[in-house]
Amino acid sequence: MNHxxxxxxxxxxxxxxxxxxxxxxxxxxxxGWTDIHDVRVGKAIYIDxxxxxxxxxxxxxxxxxxxxxxNPVTEDFEVSVVGDTERITA
Amino acid sequence: MNHxxxxxxxxxxxxxxxxxxxxxxxxxxxxGWTDIHDVRVGKAIYIDxxxxxxxxxxxxxxxxxxxxxxNPVTEDFEVSVVGDTERITA
Numbered sequence: 001m002n003h004x005x006x007x008x009x010x011x012x013x014x015x016x017x018x019x020x021x022x023x024x025x026x027x028x029x030x031x032g033w034t035d036i037h038d039v040r041v042g043k044a045i046y047i048d049x050x051x052x053x054x055x056x057x058x059x060x061x062x063x064x065x066x067x068x069x070x071n072p073v074t075e076d077f078e079v080s081v082v083g084d085t086e087r088i089t090a
Numbered sequence: 091m092n093h094x095x096x097x098x099x100x101x102x103x104x105x106x107x108x109x110x111x112x113x114x115x116x117x118x119x120x121x122g123w124t125d126i127h128d129v130r131v132g133k134a135i136y137i138d139x140x141x142x143x144x145x146x147x148x149x150x151x152x153x154x155x156x157x158x159x160x161n162p163v164t165e166d167f168e169v170s171v172v173g174d175t176e177r178i179t180a
Contacts, residue, residue, distance in 0.1 A: 001125070009099075009134045024135070027158055033150070035091070035140040044099045044134040045114070050125040060123070068117055 001050040004057040005082040010070045011042035045069060046082070054081050091140040094147040095172040100160045101132035135159060136172070144171050 012018045018040050025039040047064070051057035061079045070077040102108045108130050115129040137154070141147035151169045160167040 003127075011134060011136065021135075024159070028137075028154060031157060033139075033154060037093075037138040037140070038136075039138075040136040042134040042136070044101060044132040045111075046101065046128075046130040046132070047118075048127040048129075049123075050127070064118060064123060067121060069114070 001052065004049055004051055004054060006047045006049065006057060006061045007080050007082050008045040008047065008061060008065060008069060009042060009078045010045065010065070010075050011077070012040055013074055013076055016074055042075070057081060091142065094139055094141055094144060096137045096139065096147060096151045097170050097172050098135040098137065098151060098155060098159060099132060099168045100135065100155070100165050101167070102130055103164055103166055106164055132165070147171060 012021070020041040021039040024041065025036060028036055028039070047061060049057060049060065051060060058079055058081065065077045065079060066072065102111070110131040111129040114131065115126060118126055118129070137151060139147060139150065141150060148169055148171065155167045155169060156162065
């Protein structure tokens with residue numbers, strides 16, 4: 001078994017309301033940053049796990065995303081091994 | 091002015107308590123994923139902005155992070171242009 005650090009980026013789907021993003025957009029504008037079109041806020045989750053190889057690590061992490069880490073109705077996610085170029089997008 | 095999409099990853103500093111990460115770790119373990127050592131949860135923020143060039147875009151976004159997006163005491167951040175390889179880490 002090998003050690004992998006997985007990076008999971010969970011983002012609100014385009015078009016869906018994102019109140020936290022709106023609040024940050026407003027705050028940045030009031031601080032003088034006016035050249036901003038949009039702000040979206042999601043989660044960055046880092047999981048250290050043991051797996052046979054990086055393909056298994058990616059598959060396991062993708063299963064975790066489908067099961068509990070991302071809401072399939074409102075969120076998209078990307079999984080990658082940190083320091084690796086393989087990436088599963090859904 | 092050009093259009094840039096910035097990706098900001100804000101993570102709790104190593105060693106600091108991360109109750110949300112702990113809760114996810116516990117939930118994954120109770121679902122049968124036992125080969126996990128650690129889970130850390132941060133934010134992924136996406137900002138669409140106008141800037142002269144990518145260097146200015148990175149500097150502007152780094153200033154936003156230092157001002158309001160990240161807590162300098164408890165969090166680290168990484169800024170990058172999406173689809174670009176330049177990255178400022180702090």
